[in-house]
Amino acid sequence: MQAKATELKRVMESAALAAGRAIMAVHNTGPDVHFKPDSSPVTQADEEAESVILEALARYFPDIPVVAEEAVAAGRVPDISGGLFFLVDPLDGTKEFVAGRNEFTVNIALIESDAPIAGIVYAPALASGFIAVDGRAERFTVADGHTLANRQDIGCRGRGKALTAVASRSHDTPETARFLDDHGVEACTAIGSSLKFCLVAEGLADVYPRFSRTMEWDTAAGDAVLRAAGGQTRTLDGASLAYGKRNQLHDTDFANPNFIASGADWRKAGGS
Structure with a gap:
């Protein structure tokens, strides 16, 4: 092995x-x-x-x-x-x-x-x-x-008093802004590409919410880094983001649903 x-x-x-x-x-x-x-x-x-x-x-x-x-x-x-x-x-x-x-x-x-x-x-x-x-x-x-x-x-950091997020530079949405407000995010860095996953993985941010379209090839490598660093990527119903999605009823092959990528304990200390 x-x-x-x-x-x-x-x-x-x-x-x-x-x-x-x-x-x-x-x-x-x-x-x-x-x-x-x-x-x-x-x-x-x-x-x-x-x-x-x-x-x-x-x-x-x-x-x-x-x-x-x-x-x-x-x-x-x-x-x-x-x-x-x-x-x-x-x-x-x-x-x-x-x-x-x-x-x-x-x-x-x-x-x-x-x-x-x-x-x-x-x-x-x-x-x-x-x-x-x-x-x-x-x-x-x-x-x-x-x-x-x-x-x-590298590894994800523990949840501190202030929550920091990363978000897409090119695909900002009202849902993202609402998420940041609802969860008391005090700082948010906009950056392109899969580097958003990596900033969470190396402990420079707590959470990456994604409420706009991505494909599996957009997310898989960054998600692998995040998971190996102790983080997680979950859909809005709490399931781990899955790969190899074919024949989806409401979307094309390999399209992702919305998700939250984060350090494993980002909801603690007052998170909801």
Whole structure:
């Protein structure tokens, strides 16, 4: 098991860094943007990064299917009935990427029995990232786009007197504002991409409420980091956010319901 975890970690790291280099090459020259049928933006960086990741995963884990954002958009969806599969978002935060902000990430996650058991979130423009493998969550930095350094174990913080939240920069909603008011949140940081999960995972925030649309590839890697750091991601009915959702009655395949990501004890000390 340890050998498998070590290989998984190595492959996810190398694939994420290679995808990050492809993204930054486009970032530095300026992306050409076009739009998918759902009106979400996509660039050549998304497509090139996904190709890099898919090639790496196919080479080292040929028997594990991969659900990847751009492949799904093109109608290529593998059989995941075995319960073990990868979820890939090659460029999470495309709106931030196009706008020239640095809060975009490469996301790779491994799902088993509906739960994210490993994942990497890499922010190439920030030269830093987060990884979770074998129940351990780490933060790392990257030198020159190639070398990981300064690994540090991370974990969610305990609930203090003041509750701090993170929220989406590009998808703010009235429901989010109401949640913050109802739960006495004293400070809220708006940030793009799956980095919101990671801020909770490393103890810089208590809760990330999401009341607008996400897809499983948007959340799985950050959710894996959060869970390994001692946190949780639950739907509004209290169930753990599940992955591999197909044939949903009221939404498309792989679409998430609203959820609350948090440190495990964020409701204590007066929370409701």
